[in-house]
Structures are given as structure tokens and as C-alpha cells.
Amino acid sequence: EVQLVESGGGLMQPGGSLRLSCAASGISVSNNHMSWVRQAPGKGLEWVSVIYMSGGTSYADSVKGRFTISRDNSKNTLFLEMKNLRVEDTAVYYCARVGGGVIPTISDGFDIWGQGTMVTVSS
Amino acid sequence: SYVLTQPPSVSLAPGKTATITCEGNNLLSKSVHWYQRKPGQAPVLVIHNDSDRPSGIPERISGSNSGNTATLTITRVEVGDEADYFCQVWDSSSDHRVFGGGTKLTVL
Numbered sequence: 001e002v003q004l005v006e007s008g009g010g011l012m013q014p015g016g017s018l019r020l021s022c023a024a025s026g027i028s029v030s031n032n033h034m035s036w037v038r039q040a041p042g043k044g045l046e047w048v049s050v051i052y053m054s055g056g057t058s059y060a061d062s063v064k065g066r067f068t069i070s071r072d073n074s075k076n077t078l079f080l081e082m083k084n085l086r087v088e089d090t091a092v093y094y095c096a097r098v099g100g101g102v103i104p105t106i107s108d109g110f111d112i113w114g115q116g117t118m119v120t121v122s123s
Numbered sequence: 124s125y126v127l128t129q130p131p132s133v134s135l136a137p138g139k140t141a142t143i144t145c146e147g148n149n150l151l152s153k154s155v156h157w158y159q160r161k162p163g164q165a166p167v168l169v170i171h172n173d174s175d176r177p178s179g180i181p182e183r184i185s186g187s188n189s190g191n192t193a194t195l196t197i198t199r200v201e202v203g204d205e206a207d208y209f210c211q212v213w214d215s216s217s218d219h220r221v222f223g224g225g226t227k228l229t230v231l
């Protein structure tokens with residue numbers, strides 16, 4: 001069974017740091033383009049970051065310079081390192097696979113999602 | 124940055140046909156994906172690449188893309204279709220994924 005399981009969320013103060021994890025089973029994070037997407041309370045979906053099979057990365061302007069996406073191929077796990085957290089970073093964070101077609105394509109949507117982990121930034 | 128615009132809400136009676144639009148500049152040049160998100164659940168991909176239905180998605184759900192507008196159509200809507208629906212594209216110029224603001228579908 002294909003599954004993505006996020007962990008690491010919690011309550012943090014502004015300016016703090018947090019690392020989210022996404023353990024994958026049934027798929028290989030190194031052989032897929034993987035992404036983080038978040039949804040703030042009462043708001044819509046917001047793409048955060050992507051790491052490509054090649055190892056290249058891209059970030060939303062709202063998190064660039066503060067968040068770092070990475071993966072551990074041996075643990076088949078995706079990470080999101082978040083620094084200098086802001087109140088507006090409060091959201092449910094989902095990891096998701098970029099896919100849906102027969103062959104992974106960079107323009108694919110997100111076909112597999114985790115259940116999400118809640119990050120709350122508040123003083 | 125690229126912007127996708129959706130109506131905030133759509134309401135209709137059971138059995139009717141729901142159409143949810145997604146507008147963006149030169150949208151036809153991009154692959155549009157649609158997601159259904161119910162409260163407390165992760166989003167589900169319901170339309171891929173403008174009009175492809177992933178396995179398990181009912182034929183009542185379809186998509187199209189023309190000009191500057193993509194459309195998600197749900198025929199014979201049911202109470203179980205109540206959810207937020209989001210469109211999404213990859214913007215090659217910025218290498219960013221972009222979501223529309225979402226449309227809340229209410230089945231009265």
C-alpha cells in the first residue's frame with residue numbers, strides 16, 4: 001500500500017525552528033518528485049516546496065530563505081526544515097507526490113497525499 | 124506570479140450539474156489539475172492534466188480547459204460531493220506550483 005505519513009508538527013513561538021518528516025512506503029522518495037503543501041486555518045491550499053528526482057529544489061516566495069526541503073533516501077523520508085517561523089506559517093502541512101501520469105512529469109499534479117501535520121506558530 | 128481565480132462558492136440542488144471555473148492567463152498552455160478536499164481529510168486528485176480521471180474517480184466528474192478558463196463539471200451532484208475544490212497548475216516560468224483560491228460546493 002502506498003502511504004505518506006507526516007510527523008513533527010507542534011506549537012512553536014515566532015522565530016523558532018521545526019523539522020517536519022514524511023515517511024513514505026510503497027513509493028521511493030528518490031525516484032519521485034516530492035512536495036510540501038500547506039493549508040492555513042480557513043484558507044486555501046498553498047504550495048510550499050518541491051524536491052525533484054534530480055535533487056533540485058524550488059520554494060514558494062513566502063518561505064524561500066527560511067525553509068529547506070530535503071530527503072534521506074536510505075530512510076525513504078522527506079523533510080521540511082523550517083526556520084524563523086512566523087505566525088502566518090500556522091497551517092496543516094501535507095507532503096505529496098508529484099505524479100498521476102504513466103511517467104513522472106514535472107507538470108503533474110499531486111496524486112498521493114499524506115494525512116497532514118499541524119504546525120502552530122504563536123506567542 | 125501566476126494567478127488562478129475561482130468563484131468562492133457554488134450552490135445547487137441534488138441531481139443538478141455543478142460547474143466550477145478556474146481562470147488564468149493563457150491557461151490552455153498549462154496542464155490543469157483539480158482536487159477535492161472534504162473537512163478533516165487530505166485533498167484528493169479528481170482530475171489530472173485538464174481532463175484525465177484518476178482510478179476510482181466517478182465518471183460524473185469531468186474536466187476541460189479552453190482559452191483562459193478550465194472547468195470542473197460534476198453531473199448528478201450528491202450530498203457526498205460537498206467539499207472544497209481547488210484547481211492547480213505548474214508555472215514553468217517560476218517553477219512554482221499554483222493553486223486557485225478554492226470553490227466551496229454546497230448541495231442544498
